[in-house]
Amino acid sequence: MLLYLTTQNSNMKTLHIFRGLPGSGKTTAAKELASSLDDATIYSTDKYWDLYHKSEFIACKTRKAHQWNQDKVKKAMLSCKQNIIVDNTNLDWSEISPYQTYARVYGYQTKIYEPQTSWWISKDIELLSEKNTHGVPIEKLVKMLARYEPLESIQNTLEKFQN
DSSP: OEEEESOOOTTSOEEEEEOOOTTSSHHHHHHHHHHHSSSEEEEOTHHHHHHHHTTOOOGGGHHHHHHHHHHHHHHHHHTTOSEEEEESOOOSHHHHHHHHHHHHHHTOEEEEEOOOOHHHHTTOHHHHHHHOTTOOOHHHHHHHHHHOOOHHHHHHHHHHHHO
């Protein structure tokens, strides 16, 4: 499941970033990881929709929802939470970079994960559509997949960011 690690230090505070399309298995994997770690909390933009909009997605509020989650992660880092798990699509560097900036500022190593489900590995849009719990239509999943930045590209950007 672990696909990229910025530093290797078992005593260091860690930011765990999950990425993938809706239905890929991110949330399940994030919950499994959280249950295996001490002092771990999952932060997801989905919680914004649950709390403020009865789980209804409102496109014009997407930026606000992501900022809300980023603020929650920053507060967790300021309180020195040991394991912070971000469960969002994080399809490209622009979605990951705010979290990585906080990690760098507040002394967290970063681990990036992608689900290893067969339907995510094969990018099976029909199965992703069936498995996602948010009702994201196939057309939207296709657009999201087109924005998906391969892990190698994310890794290269992270390495440049570290220097």
